[in-house]
Amino acid sequence: MALLCCAVLLLRVFDSALATVVVDIDYGGYPLLVNRLLGEPSVMSLQGRMDAAWFRATNPQACPQQCDCPIHWPTALYCDHRGLAETPDRLPDRTQYLFLQGNNISSLSSSFLTNITALRWLILDHNQLQDLVSLQNQTQLSYFFANHNHLRSVPSTLPTGLKQLRLAHNRIRSISPGAFQNLHNLTLLLLQGNRLQIITEGDLKGLFRLNLLDLGGNLFSAVPRHLPPSVQQLYMSNNTLSGLGEDSFRGLLNLKYLRLSRCGLQSSDVHQQVFNFSSLVELDLSYNRLQTIPTVPTTLQYLYLEANEIQEFNVSSFCSEWGPLSYSRMKILRLEGNKMSYQQLPSDWVFCLRVLESIYI
Numbered sequence: 001m002a003l004l005c006c007a008v009l010l011l012r013v014f015d016s017a018l019a020t021v022v023v024d025i026d027y028g029g030y031p032l033l034v035n036r037l038l039g040e041p042s043v044m045s046l047q048g049r050m051d052a053a054w055f056r057a058t059n060p061q062a063c064p065q066q067c068d069c070p071i072h073w074p075t076a077l078y079c080d081h082r083g084l085a086e087t088p089d090r091l092p093d094r095t096q097y098l099f100l101q102g103n104n105i106s107s108l109s110s111s112f113l114t115n116i117t118a119l120r121w122l123i124l125d126h127n128q129l130q131d132l133v134s135l136q137n138q139t140q141l142s143y144f145f146a147n148h149n150h151l152r153s154v155p156s157t158l159p160t161g162l163k164q165l166r167l168a169h170n171r172i173r174s175i176s177p178g179a180f181q182n183l184h185n186l187t188l189l190l191l192q193g194n195r196l197q198i199i200t201e202g203d204l205k206g207l208f209r210l211n212l213l214d215l216g217g218n219l220f221s222a223v224p225r226h227l228p229p230s231v232q233q234l235y236m237s238n239n240t241l242s243g244l245g246e247d248s249f250r251g252l253l254n255l256k257y258l259r260l261s262r263c264g265l266q267s268s269d270v271h272q273q274v275f276n277f278s279s280l281v282e283l284d285l286s287y288n289r290l291q292t293i294p295t296v297p298t299t300l301q302y303l304y305l306e307a308n309e310i311q312e313f314n315v316s317s318f319c320s321e322w323g324p325l326s327y328s329r330m331k332i333l334r335l336e337g338n339k340m341s342y343q344q345l346p347s348d349w350v351f352c353l354r355v356l357e358s359i360y361i
């Protein structure tokens, strides 16, 4: 939700002529933002738009038999959803956008990109890959997606110019030491739906610009200690966390969006002040086993607590005091599916939750 809202915001700011969100395909659950200024291709599939045979016959440049090479986008190569067991031979060296998702590719030949030097996007979602080849020579590569494969680790040979790395829904248990140490431009890292248990000190070192980190659906029992301080969106839903200490998010001074839905959290294991830090804008604690509302900062605008075991509503969770400038900025508060009713709201709640737009109870 956070990302969608930012994408919409971005559209408004930069005008829809320049950026397009492509939402029709999964890409690890987050839409792909297309930058038309950079000449990025706006169509993800040519199906139904053009006759492939005609296309190949009239295309002046060589095009692999298994792919479509659009005339209007000579730098894009569509080899997706064709049941390919291997990557096509002799990829045109002009290729900058390579779509190989939805095939049956179980390994990559180390030479498959030998003649390509300008690759910007490499999309390998929904294949059977267990390992990757070194992509270090692809100095222009900025988006690399291999969601829904069988990868077992994050390789250490990633190109340093990467901006997005999407490896959701694999079998990743570990991150190779130093894998990210030179990836200073990476802003988005998807690792949800893997088998990670811990992140050690060096694992994410070097990710100075990381904004969104999705670690949902892994085997974490605690919030990892060594996360990059630049992170604004941290998603850890669907991990069975044993609890949250006062300092669980210490050092994450830019954290705005935090998702901890379905983490088995109980109030007795959650420090009352753990979420009381002023950068926080959105907090998702739905589908846990909380009995009380934790203290949240007055800056918080969205709080999701639905499907917990909350029995009481104490205004002190939102405001330690109230006055002309001290009140909660909460806009949306979801409390449905708990053990309390609207009648239980104390009469003074309106003085604190002054700008509330919706409350679900």
Ligand SMILES: *[C@@H]1O[C@H](CO)[C@@H](O)[C@H](O)[C@H]1NC(C)=O
Binding pocket: 089, 090, 091, 111, 112, 113, 114, 115
């Ligand atoms: C790279 O280009 C050379 C020369 O054109 C060609 O012989 C070779 O097969 C190409 N390799 C690949 C992997 O496409």
Ligand SMILES: *[C@@H]1O[C@H](CO)[C@@H](O)[C@H](O)[C@H]1NC(C)=O
Binding pocket: 083, 085, 104, 106
């Ligand atoms: C995918 O490849 C495996 C062998 O690697 C093969 O057994 C299977 O039939 C292939 N599936 C499809 C849909 O082609």
Ligand SMILES: *[C@@H]1O[C@H](CO)[C@@H](O)[C@H](O)[C@H]1NC(C)=O
Binding pocket: 110, 111, 114, 134, 135, 137
């Ligand atoms: C990367 O480039 C170097 C130098 O051109 C070359 O020796 C090496 O084989 C390349 N590695 C891969 C994986 O293509």
Ligand SMILES: *[C@@H]1O[C@H](CO)[C@@H](O)[C@H](O)[C@H]1NC(C)=O
Binding pocket: 160, 161, 162, 184, 185
């Ligand atoms: C990172 O981004 C900056 C600014 O866009 C660029 O100048 C720099 O070359 C990039 N770094 C790498 C390793 O590509």
Ligand SMILES: *[C@@H]1O[C@H](CO)[C@@H](O)[C@H](O)[C@H]1NC(C)=O
Binding pocket: 192, 193, 216, 217, 237, 238, 262
């Ligand atoms: C968490 O699990 C639920 C139920 O299995 C699923 O619907 C949801 O997509 C998962 N979310 C994440 C972020 O893994």
Ligand SMILES: *[C@@H]1O[C@H](CO)[C@@H](O)[C@H](O)[C@H]1NC(C)=O
Binding pocket: 314, 315, 316
């Ligand atoms: C609300 O919480 C405060 C601080 O924890 C406590 O002192 C107060 O008694 C509580 N009020 C109610 C009505 O439970």
Ligand SMILES: *[C@@H]1O[C@H](CO)[C@@H](O)[C@H](O)[C@H]1NC(C)=O
Binding pocket: 276, 277, 295, 296, 297, 316, 317, 318, 319, 320
């Ligand atoms: C939350 O933290 C702020 C700043 O540290 C503090 O002033 C405030 O009293 C805390 N809120 C509660 C309810 O304890």
